[in-house]
Amino acid sequence: MEPKSPPPPHPKSWSIYTRPEIIAKYQIHERVGSGAYSARRLADDHIVALKEVHDYQSAFREIEALRILQNCPNVVVLHEYFWAEDEDAVLVLEFLRTDLTAVIRDGKKKGGIRSGEVKQWMMQILSGLDACHRNMIVHRDLKPGNLLISHDGILKLVDFGQARILMEAGCIAADENPPPAPSDPLCIHHGDPTTASFNFERGNWGGEKHHQSSTLGEEDSFAEMTSEYKSQDFLDEMEETTTTRDGNVSCLATGTASEYGDDGSRSPNSYDDNDDDDRPQEGCFTSCVGTRWFRAPELLYGSTDYGMEVDLWALGCVFAELLTLEPLFPGGSDIDQLGRIIGVLGNLNEEVWPGCVNLPDYRTMSFGKVESPSGLESCLKNRSSEEVSLVKKLVCYDPFSRATAMELLHDVYFSMEPLPVSLSELHVPRSNSEHDVDSPGGWYDYARNPLDWE
Template identity: 60%
Template structure:
């Protein structure tokens, strides 16, 4: 008997797909998805076909993109295919570059102008604002998940880790919320209008080849029926393994699993399937360099604010073309943050002592934190202030995307340039050569503490405490 085709090649044998799309080439691959460049036979539109091998990731991405349909700075879901015995295949708009490539290209060339930085930021804020208005927390915002088209339009992608904080029935009461348009002197709307030719995703998406044109409510109902066919342990497990180099084409999430001898003291073992009933999430989401302090300390009761911290890290990187906190492990990540912001205390964040791992991991007092100014050399007061509004310990103190769109920074000269003037790399380039193991691949392990100096482990009633000098 002939050997069966690998699972990642099943897309080539599914008649409902090849009847509508020509598969051109595989452009990305990871642990939970494979992405192909394709051509829609009806009109020759180039698309990305994302074959997702994990049920939970597929459910999350489809639900989020259906709710966000029509949002100009969110990747378009044209349709999707799903059969009980096959992986989900999402048909997405094809965007050949991402913000990570923009930053890498700018680092090699002459940097980014203030006007270009502002336009990139405004587009990111519009996409995040659309998510948060619909109570969707992305949970893995980073430059590699911000895709860029040839026209300079940036779109949020890779919603495999996204969570909807309200039931979709409640969100669907306002199917098409108006785009946020702050006052601005710029001639180009800060939140751009949807691109012509992008059909409404609810008119194209379907499960098990249901007729096109079904309503959003029917589409969600069909999706719920598919969910019900799979056991809870399959559909609600976390998809947190490194997804290789597939992320730039709206693939599954890139994250990091560590060989951590102290993992039992963290909260990463919590399964969302078990926690959903009490509204708790897992803390092991996102990519470490952009992960908020509450996640690093094991919180499972977080909200939209984790995305805002990630935004601050992305904005800082646009200013400096370097990652703000490039930690080599979760402990190193916290150490870098504390060296800049100072120690995490009740004075700066009331209630922080209740974080699951706050009593387990502690650092010696930082007498003279360097401050964000040291991380943003040669940047203006307004630029440092913008980052400070996001990169702060207390989640309640972080400015929302909607608030930042009104910030005076975007209404003062130089104004955001039109998207047509943005430089878009011709191809997705290599990631930052100074990053350990590539930007988002293997980011190290917490198993080596030599770099931190003396280490004290103390037995406590609940386990042990680790203190770093």
Template identity: 60%
Template sequence: MDQPLPKKSWSIHTRPEIIAKYEILERVGSGAYSDVYKGRRLSDNLIVALKEVHDYQSAFREIEALQILHNSPNVVFLHEYFWREDEDAVLVLEFLRTDLSAVLSAAKRDGGIPAAHIKRWMLQILCGVDACHRNMIVHRDLKPANLLIGDDGVLKLADFGQARILLEDQQVDVNDNAQPYEPDEGLRVPCAENVLREGDVNEEQSGGVSKEECFGELVEHKSIDETDKETNLNDGDTSCLATCTASDIEDDPFKGSYPYEAEEGGHGALTSWVGTRWFKSPELLYGSTSYGLEIDLWSLGCIFVELFTLEPLFAGISDIDQLSRIFTVLGNLTEPVWPGCVELPDYRTISFNKVENPTGLKSCLPNRSADEISLVGKLICYDPASRATAMELLHDKYFGEEPLPVPTSELQVPLSKSFHDEHSPGGWYDDMGSDSDFDEFGPLNFTKTDTGFSMQFP
């Protein structure tokens, strides 16, 4: 259903450089940090998504990441963006009408996803993640709703508002990205586009990085040529709708939404307050600020399990409950399973009773093959260093065995986006926001320590 178009003095509708090139058709999503509109490019009638980002740090991150990844066929394409002083950034992205969460919803009604189809979805996700990681970009919010899908079955990573470049000088040409088992598939690269930079940019960044510095970095990263391709947009659980919705970012009552401190490379200090709870790695749940690309690999494992079972792997209602559910399956987090875990910021603050008989991943994957369980086990493990990389998984024997992945064109793509998500009662993504009250866990044991106190949960 179309939503009314707001006519505010600062809205997208009053910006002449935008309305001269695009007709705004309807608002298709709205969140705490952005509004997203479906639009039509006047020059050739191309349908696009125009994402008006109200948080300039999020906009900067998304633009920077998409510029670097513009050659990847499994990452959404940025046509151009508009950014003037004292105005929100507007990103023009390819419009993809559905996402993997809608595929999962449809499959739940229809009785599951065939193994050959699952393999093709997995390969596309892995190709997108591999492109990110080979360029040292950590997405930090991988989940089904941020994996957009076009009518042709091509899946693309979207919503890079929380993405970070870990090592800027180690970028690689994503054209070298290997895509095994796709010799006759050849995921298409859309037609070339010139990415324009509109207006003067001069914004202040809240954590020690000024708007001038922010846009200075964008100029340095002006890596999109006149022979680019098309992309798409997504954000939060609203997919080709809004990005960075309030429910997607953990609420920290003591900090701003995107805490930035000075860091080498000018990208700000890492924060554990990122991602969506059900897909957050243990290191993030324990407050780590020195994590790496491996947090995306944990999220991948959670997504793969959902493809197999059509149910979330760890559906915690709070961060504590999330950890408890992980421990129930994998056992307690200890030095033998992850050397150095005791150094995690919150490791000594929160403790759990010993899980005597963890159920194991096999219990979460009933009726799945040993190869499928093994594949997930390479991602869902405590020690980040033990998680298989996206490139390693692309070459996993699982994808070369029968049934082979179907061609992308044979994938079943839902006719429309599913809107039940976290906003409707009982939705899959309900209660994935900030922590719930501790009362639900029953009696807690508080112990005073040198640095404050610790809490033990049953």
């Protein structure tokens, strides 16, 4: 039976139903998160996910990062996207039915996750993150809800709306062989009523392009469009004003930065009320990124001069959660988050992290001296010494002491018995239909579309 007609369009939530260039190619089925929908591609009946991105900068970053990473097996596939003046960007992504949050939730019900399965999940996460870092991309929001899983057990990193590419002046020097710049023009359309789309599978444009760019070569068009966006002043200004404020856009096959509920309320692990006052100082980035439970200490202390190491801290928190099925540092505020970290790792000082006194907020936040920190062992009870060692290589104060994803892929832990299981042996939850507000993925909104789809 054909779905019933949607209700009158809403400026944001329902704008996707009013876009003729989209509904001409896709039959939208149901909402799988706020701002995200499953859909059938009319050309071949392939099921995809459509993700609306309301924030201009987040859309630009996500498209840019996914184009660079489009051949990485552990990164979500971007099929095509639609973007026009005065319209939200709509990304067409591969549909992935579940995520690591569901794996953890199922593990709780079943009394744990087999060590071989844990290793397989870890190796896939490491593979995806290594691809990002080799391409100089910092994800900046790594967490279980942004690690989605296909029906056959392939895990993929998603939600690159907060990602940054470390190739801009003043951030980090480009290496001798930097990854090539994408040659496809971004799908931004100024003043033309017809929206263009770029199809990554066919490698060509669909629809009509604006006449001003139709005479340009792809590289010239891309350079023309991005020259303004890639200037450091522009990026810093955008960083201040629209860092992570894309509302709640959680979605299977897209991930989430969802710090707000549909009613505008904040989730238990969202930013503090004063987070909007965070501004970049002399570094490149803002410290107001990521989800609190997975936010590195340097971010909590206001650093704006950081790099890929913030992903490595978050990775350690994800690994610890896979092992224990509980969040490592479930802080209720930034101060509480730091207090929990200090209670486990001990006080932050020059001995454990040379130069930490230069962090912007180091002298403005005072914690009592912790004489006997509990140590990570207390958080990883009944886990092997190798498992504890793996987490310790990531969850440490000094960013430069954290092991890289590539180093961990070669860690002895993964060559020890029990070995990682094959993909076919992984238990993949059927879906994320359950909503558990207490879980680390509890900010997800998996409510079905209000329409009564049959």
